[in-house]
Amino acid sequence: MRYRHIVFDIDGTMLDTGRADMLATQETFFQLTGEWRAPEEFRFALGIPNSTVFARLGIEDVEEASLMWEENFSKYHPTIRLFDGIVEILKALRELGIYPGIVTSRRRREFNADFAAFGLNHLFGTVICVDDTPRPKPYPDPLLEYLKRVDGVRQETIYIGDTLYDEQCAHAAEVDFALAAWGAHSREGIRADHHLESPGEVLKLVVDDL
Template sequence: MYQAIVFDVDGTILDTEKAVLHSLQSVLAEEDQFYTHEELRFALGIPGEKAIQRLNIQNEEEILTKWMEREVQMASEVQLFDGIEAVLAQIPESGVVTSKNSYEMKKGFYLFGIGDYFQAIVCASDTVNHKPHPDPLLKAIELLARNPQEVLYVGDSPYDMACAHSAGVDFGLALWGAKSEKGFEKAEHVFRQPSEILTHVAIQNE
């Protein structure tokens, strides 16, 4: 049993894939650069500036700003995954480690009214190094006053798994977001639906 569960946000708590990829695709198209969603999937799970850098675009800051603004405009395409809030409500100690920055969290996370479920929230603005580096997760563990062995990190991307293992933390794959187990053979757990997480967390009895 784990004493605390730490969650990724995009693809784990929030179904953001369509909004993230659609907004990036449309902004790039305005620059006469055309990509399919599949070609842009690498952008899921890493900070926006890192994704833009991989595209070798000259006006990186301008494109990043447009992307973030466009993604906010597509907020109606984002929703909580089915069953995730009910699970969050039952976990006594939990946290968030996400590649969203503080602006994205304000516009695309806190509006869902789930922030109070978490005792630690670490976003890309809170650490110098980002996933897959272990620093964000280690910061969350410190805020929770836990040891890595007491924590499970749940996410949907290879960056999440690498971050967990680098921090000495077990990893649980959110299959509802990842959609495939390929590449996640080293995951300690594979969860097909959020409720399965509850079988691995120490829930306090009143």
């Protein structure tokens, strides 16, 4: 078995939340500034903690903005879906004796509200949210916290994500990174140890003869 710890990002990796993310950011920015921008102008925010997003947008009270964003995001839940093949690959990993983990830029309450609705929590072991560590991605803290909790070995761990922040977090933690190309909006500047074109290819990370 090549990797014993398979750790997933959520947004853009397991859940297709891109449209909901951009619309919620657009609406929140308009409420706070009165300035209306196209949703695509907020594509940069995908996979980045809300506190970082709104700080970049020049919003002083990022905590208030993040709370507003969560409320707006809930309006777009009907547009969110699981990427095809995610459920099957998670079940396959469990059959191989692997409890996948999660490292996400979502707050714990967001995780409980949004991800739990898909009924997949029982397929995972350890979940690290943005409020579990002092610093978020792209710092290594979230993955280091995951390794600490599972007593994991870096060389036996791989993080699967779709953004530059995910890659930077993994490599800063000295963990291999696999790009979830099925959800990535851009591959520019991302140094992936593995490129996965579909969720089914995750099995290649753990079974040598695939």
